[in-house]
Amino acid sequence: MAPKLGVIGFGNIAKAIITPLLEQNVLQPEEIICLVNSKKSFENIKINYKYKINIYHLNSSESNLVWHCPIKLLAVKPQQLKNIKEINFNETNKYFLISILAGVSLKTLETIFPKHNCIRAVTNIPITIGQGLTGIAWNNDIDDKNKIFIKNIFENSGKVFELSEDYLDIFLALTSSAPAIIALIIEALGDGGLSGGLTKKLSEELVIDMIFGTVLMMKDLDVSPSELKNMVTSPAGTTIAALRILEKKGFRSALIESIMGAMNKSKEFK
Ligand SMILES: NC(=O)c1ccc[n+]([C@@H]2O[C@H](COP(=O)([O-])OP(=O)(O)OC[C@H]3O[C@@H](n4cnc5c(N)ncnc54)[C@H](OP(=O)(O)O)[C@@H]3O)[C@@H](O)[C@H]2O)c1
Numbered sequence: 001m002a003p004k005l006g007v008i009g010f011g012n013i014a015k016a017i018i019t020p021l022l023e024q025n026v027l028q029p030e031e032i033i034c035l036v037n038s039k040k041s042f043e044n045i046k047i048n049y050k051y052k053i054n055i056y057h058l059n060s061s062e063s064n065l066v067w068h069c070p071i072k073l074l075a076v077k078p079q080q081l082k083n084i085k086e087i088n089f090n091e092t093n094k095y096f097l098i099s100i101l102a103g104v105s106l107k108t109l110e111t112i113f114p115k116h117n118c119i120r121a122v123t124n125i126p127i128t129i130g131q132g133l134t135g136i137a138w139n140n141d142i143d144d145k146n147k148i149f150i151k152n153i154f155e156n157s158g159k160v161f162e163l164s165e166d167y168l169d170i171f172l173a174l175t176s177s178a179p180a181i182i183a184l185i186i187e188a189l190g191d192g193g194l195s196g197g198l199t200k201k202l203s204e205e206l207v208i209d210m211i212f213g214t215v216l217m218m219k220d221l222d223v224s225p226s227e228l229k230n231m232v233t234s235p236a237g238t239t240i241a242a243l244r245i246l247e248k249k250g251f252r253s254a255l256i257e258s259i260m261g262a263m264n265k266s267k268e269f270k
Helices: 012-023 039-048 063-068 078-083 106-112 125-129 144-155 165-195 200-220 225-232 238-248 251-268
Strands: 005-008 032-036 054-057 071-074 095-099 116-122 132-138 158-162
Touching: 005 012, 005 063, 012 032, 012 071, 012 125, 012 144, 032 039, 032 063, 039 054, 054 063, 071 144, 095 144, 106 116, 116 165, 125 132, 125 165, 132 144, 132 165, 144 158, 165 200, 165 251, 200 225, 238 251
Parallel strands: 005 032, 005 071, 032 054, 071 095, 095 116, 132 158
Antiparallel strands: 116 132
């Protein structure tokens, strides 16, 4: 079977993207060639990864094989990008290279990989449990058949949105950075429970289940956030007492600014 997908950097996020493709038989292990940096990671994957993919490390004689694949997933850390040297064995057509690196623009990718048709995908950590949100930006040189295949890579572990590259920074802020904001809110609400006398463990369990139930209700019953807020806020009651404090402390504005901060930081990376 000819190799179809090359993975440059088979770390946490690449594994989260590739494993569902293997589980659902979208690709067979022998169709995937993965490259890691160290012999240690190579041995670890060779022994512990449940699928027998072709895996190589940078110092092995076969490390160039990854570049034979018509589609590549680039999944190294942004600071490791400078160590990647492009090879394209196809003299007539450009191969495809999908980068999931935070903040690295299509223009930069096309400068580093001139022999490849580059695609940018921004994904988020829930992709590790099949609940990812992925924003994809591509240029006009990609035909529909390849677009479908590339989208399918991410659709197996969540939802995919095709966006103009201009919107990838705000997409990243809202989907990729915001899980940390939610985690911080959960932790802080848990500390609220702790202040009121509950254990930390019980407080956090209650907060997580409360958020889960609230979000599910919004989705299942198609209730908007403002409608839900009004449902639970009665005149002179406990909830409006809590909301008053948040408004006074600038909570809503802090959240808006946090998203703008993440977006602006992402723009700086280019
Ligand atoms: N974490 C997130 O929430 C998130 C979400 C979306 C996107 N991303 C993006 O995903 C990318 C990967 O993140 P990660 O958390 O999966 O990182 P990671 O677990 O550290 O994986 C990086 C992988 O790249 C390999 N590598 C390093 N240098 C290499 C080289 N020169 N050639 C080939 N392989 C090389 C590493 O091999 P060794 O193990 O041998 O060093 C490792 O397998 C990042 O660019 C990040 O911006 C992350």
